[in-house]
Amino acid sequence: MDDEEADLREQIFHNNVREQIIFLLLFILLYLFSFMLIEKFRHRDSEDLLSSDEDEVKVYRISLWLCTFALAVSLGSALLLPVSIVSNEVLILYPNSYYVKWLNSSLIQGLWNHVFLFSNLSLFVFLPFAYLFSESTGFPGYRGLKGRVYETFIVLALLGVVMLGLAYVISAWLEGDRSSLDALLNLWTYLPFLYSCVSFVGVLMLLVFTPLGFVRLFGVVGGVLVKPQFLRDLNEEYNVHSCEKQTTQRRINNSLATGGSYISPEPMCPSRGDLSGLRNGALQAGLNEQLEKIDAKIKEVDNQRKTSPLQRNVAYPLAMLLLLALTTITVLMVLQNTLELLIGIKALPLSTRQFTLGIASLSKLGWAGATLEAFLILYLHAASLTGLATPMSMLRVLPRARQTPLTRIIALCAVLLAHSTAQPLLVKILGITNFDLLGEFGRIEWLGNFKLVLLYNAIFAATVTFCLVSEFTASVRRELYNRFKWLTDVFVMQENLHLSKIVSPIARLSTERTVTAEKTDPNHDKIKKNI
Template structure:
């Protein structure tokens, strides 16, 4: 009788723990979903053809697609937060093992969080986002009655055919890589073999993208911070820049009013420096470099765009002039030194990880054992080392995002507030899911953290390949070092190059005068 009561108590405890974990997951996901939905509402276009249509079916289609995109974006945010949440949970359990208020925090909760992220990432990439795109593009089969259900049938049909094509390509790629598992029986093991294999291929592609974006983000982050913080006064004269910008704004405003009155296709009077005219950047309509050649109303358009750009720059300079000397002379240098320090620490950790892999001190990032939460600290420095790991992981997240969206090839793909088409919204959500799913792998491959990859993340096969992991560390360290060195030495090298070219031009144009003219000391002696 006592054994039966003990067994019922254990089952009841397991049931309550499972219910508590599901409630925590639900509350966390609802919070992230609301944040994702607000973010999408900020960026998606409020166009007539998308959201203000008179067709109720069209409104329903875009509403459902928005929900699916919000779900995918919430999953990507949760994937980014996996390692920070896990590291913080481990350190809390290590420092407060007997606290009553953290009894709910255990290994099962963190393990379930990793499993849910892996599952939802697959659902977002292979079902939710493709369905959202096909649903918005569908019109119903030819010959059937138009309506919402006709678009649903067409979307499911096309999605099923697309899934069969992807499954066939996955089987072919898996057969080329691993011939031992390319049998007829393995075709049916889609959930246990092919889906993790397909996700590992996508995560490998995401890690390769991060290899390019993260070093680029190391450099671009300095420029982004410089736009929000005011540089010290000894590096730039804000008053001079402000008054020059104000004069240019007044001149453009006069030319714009004159062009509106006369309607002519030329500027009168002509600008003093024609070569100084530059095309307006970051607009869809490319303007010629010389405003004198604009015709048929393009003159007013060009002057208006240029005037708006100058007005924005003048307002920014005015705000920078009014900032305190403490922010200019203290906050800016401290921020730049902090960014430089984090970059150097990250590169040094990658170099240390590379040497440890070569010597054999450190194992490959593939998970070989079950990790137990709260046994010991992940760093030799304890809480401070774990805090440094979290700070570096967040730094990698920020730099990879900035490097991704500031790349030249991403200019047309970059979302803009209130003006992003829905197809680009879906594409950006898919890209963020791929990148965010690869961020835990990146941190583990580079040796930024010692936390094991839990769930199916740790069973990705290419993480056990020594050549791939070692080559990735070498390329990342080399690319990061070259980007940072090029950032801080570009102006010096450019100035040296200009001086050398000027000297060579003088020597080529006047070879006799340079070679035959004696030094002043010899002339004086003569």
């Protein structure tokens, strides 16, 4: 009996060690990828500018490491649900394989718990500490980093008190039984509640940006791939733009030599960017702007010429059809989930049971359906990130290669972390997969609100449908407007021509009568001589 207990304890110990080693290896991979990603965008001259002060360099590096840690956690949170779905199907396909024995429910459960813990630490501790530490100046009387560390911890503690007080007020407003003094002193209960509030804000953010991202993805793919060019001679267009570039260059040279107008050579189409009224610097600036536009057109047409016909005529239509198919499947699954919630067939996404990996497939289509669910989850994530980039580009806060300061990196890491940690909740609310949310993710209380979940599904389906219909009918509506405007212009021209045909004979007749009257008037010659 003692030997069996010893063997059992030894097996539990080895399993625990194996799981921790796997967690460490996965985190190292995510951390290295996050570090390379931040290195691509961060301002490279920051450490050179701070090299005169060794403390500043240390502060910058510590803040950068904390940002990298938070970004690695956000990547792990984004991949958590697809990896869990694929792991379940792998265990079903190969239940007795020696190579997948390490993949079990305990490992996946541990991954969910670690991601939830590190997400809380990154959101409420590491990222605020990184920002405050980078902006701190230090208390007077302390040398080195000690004064800056003390200042950061004190400000962070004050900020924590404010956040906990705010969480206490909100929880007391929502549920009166939490307003006791014991609940106020039990600080650990507020971290999941704060995380629940942050995840709710993240889910609302995804409700806005994911439908927008579906539409934006079509434009992104259209910008990456070359569109089919039917009924166009690319070589002729390239030659036309090349001649236009040479003409513009001669005009620039003439303007630099004389400082006058660019009449030589004379423009064939003055209505398009007429610069005849400009002189000297203004004229040269306008001509240089025209030259830049022509260079962009030449580059675009040259890229289209060099692309193979197979890529133009096959890759682009297939990519568009794939995006349309994935979006349509997503909308149909959301509509099905909404109907099942109304009828009562499907339960709310609040998880109350323990999920065991490798027992049954999550999809009625088997591994093919589970693979489709994993792709849809990644597609939703890509669409929401694309939609999130749209307002960021308008506000000019998108990261730029080797030009992004540290404070902006910290803010972007916080946004990405809130976005990625809300992604499993979004997928579960929309009914994309039947995989239960494990750990503390499945205990978020607002997931059990029927009206909220139903309203979210309805709004998401309606918004995505409206965005898709608006996107695909935009060209048709634009063409109809142009045709209607053309018909209106033609009608106006015909009316003006008709009026001119009526008015011209009348004017000619009145002129002839005036001339005749002048000739027959006997005083006409006297008046003319006096004049």
